[in-house]
Amino acid sequence: MAEKKVTVIDLAHAAGVSKSTVSLVLQGSPLVKDETRARVSRAMLDLGYVYNRGAANLRQAKSKIVGIIVNDLTNSFFAELAVGVDMIVQGGGYVQFMGHSAEDVQRQSELIASMREHGVAGLIISPARGTQASDLKPLVDAGIPVVLAMRSIPGAKVSSLLSDNVAGAKAAVQHLLELGHRRIGFLGGFADTQVFIERAKGYREALVDAGIAVEESCIVPTSASRAGGVEAIGRLMTVGGEPVTAALCFNDAVAFGVCDGLRARKLEPGADFSVVGFDDVIEARTAVPALTTVAINPQRMGQQAAQLLFKQINAGRAEAEAVRTTARLVVRDSTAIPATHITRAAS
Amino acid sequence: MAEKKVTVIDLAHAAGVSKSTVSLVLQGSPLVKDETRARVSRAMLDLGYVYNRGAANLRQAKSKIVGIIVNDLTNSFFAELAVGVDMIVQGGGYVQFMGHSAEDVQRQSELIASMREHGVAGLIISPARGTQASDLKPLVDAGIPVVLAMRSIPGAKVSSLLSDNVAGAKAAVQHLLELGHRRIGFLGGFADTQVFIERAKGYREALVDAGIAVEESCIVPTSASRAGGVEAIGRLMTVGGEPVTAALCFNDAVAFGVCDGLRARKLEPGADFSVVGFDDVIEARTAVPALTTVAINPQRMGQQAAQLLFKQINAGRAEAEAVRTTARLVVRDSTAIPATHITRAAS
DNA sequence: CTGTTAGCGCTTTCAT
């Protein structure tokens, strides 16, 4: 039943007006008589007209399309981020091109090029590991607004949206202090990463603010994995002096391991020893046991990224502006599994 | 530094040829002299030309864009599905519009309309619950190929890609039979759903094929949740006669609950009682304990969906063809946590 | 309020 393409000219014909009048109707212009508008509208329905946005974009030299390039959609964190972006994008009457870079810089470049050819109004990128400022240069030069999410790229003249690791860690430790803990460890993570440095900074600041001396022996970097957590809690246990009664973990994988290690020593996480972990590895959330987590809200982050992008799109010019979101401290109950996580079935 | 838009006409000028020649070069036509091609190519680089695909699409009345509408990207199952689609789409030199319906039929319709206005060549939809055949009608009438993923819509004249629940359940039960189990339960799930009926059918077939009588008392429908699993195993335990030693669970949430229930009875899942679960609730995967799962591969499904779509796009006409993927039986080790699940961090 | 006239950047006959 594929009807022939019906165009504005057909509408004009059917409604007995000219193309331009039809165009005005399409754009909801107030300059057309109601009765004319009605005639045109009816013609649209009668003929089964579908607007050709491509043609309009060409003429106007602009589009209502934004691109989003995700490094790893397989990671729910980024999937949620994309959902947040989608909300704002849809709300603004835009559509989004979506591309998955799979942490591959080469593929990412191809996607960027492709989206540029399609005339996107702006681009949100959660960059693949190893992305260089030069990869973004063409976009910047073309004046296309770009917002980076989660990871920033040194030297790139674009906005980025990062989680506030310092504030997050600080809040977490303050939470433990309020619980009465005096000697607190910081466990896991590779010491040479930016994220580690930031989280450790927040940890230190909270202690200092509380008038507690930072003990380097209570900071135990390991791999950011469950095994790393086991190792870290083991090493923390060997520290002499008053007992350490709580720890902030680099991420939740580490927190898992710490709990494992505690149980192996007949200690109950949450009861005998308080564990707080950054909730980076979202997938594992359901399995986090008696544990408090510091989490940023990826959907909200996606929304903020999109809002930032729109701000730039509407401002007309891309103006690099680094914004940091604040990691929210979420105290999640020990045993309850959030309903949202056990009801999501594919069927 | 936003350079003025450079067009084919600028290239033609710079290279000392006509627009049409440039166009031929852009399309990689073999009809141009190598030397000419080289001159044009250099001009492209010199002037920083970027191809305007929108204009080309308009002229050719076709696009290399496919749309994908996901009901819930927040569910890793569908996120993985999208990744699979993306692989094929990118491989085919297409780009994809992505929309998130959030299980909202209304929003889904808007997305469909929007994508149509943008002239997508085809559409992959994992439909929101409650989608009617009429929602897809406009697409079908316009001759736009549509492939449905995971859920089919009665009466819709479009292709769909479903998991083969019957074969999956059958394979799972056969696995248990090979392990030597003779009396096996089927636990959890709402008996009035299509998915339940299919999985129960596979369960029955496997038993019958093995010459074992199906006992209705061993089929225990409950809610498809962890609590449902606890309830189901409880009821299964009250069945008289020879002991039941294994069960196929409707999904992994149920399987969780079954394990809970077993432990409450001092039985060790995997050792004293074999548990197999359909792995629908992907997020919970890490937490599945001593347990075998029946899983379909969502990425592969996405790839198949995209391939099916391309087949239709290239065929020129949309031809409804229902295809079913086969649920793979994956025997996953009891205690090991797949590395992919503990290393995915957002940072 | 509505019609006329030009294009947007590209591809495509049809000549040459």
Place this chain on the structure above:
DNA sequence: ATGAAAGCGCTAACAG
């Protein structure tokens, strides 16, 4: 092997 001209479906002046 390359050029000239027409036009995809729409919008944007500018008249009326």
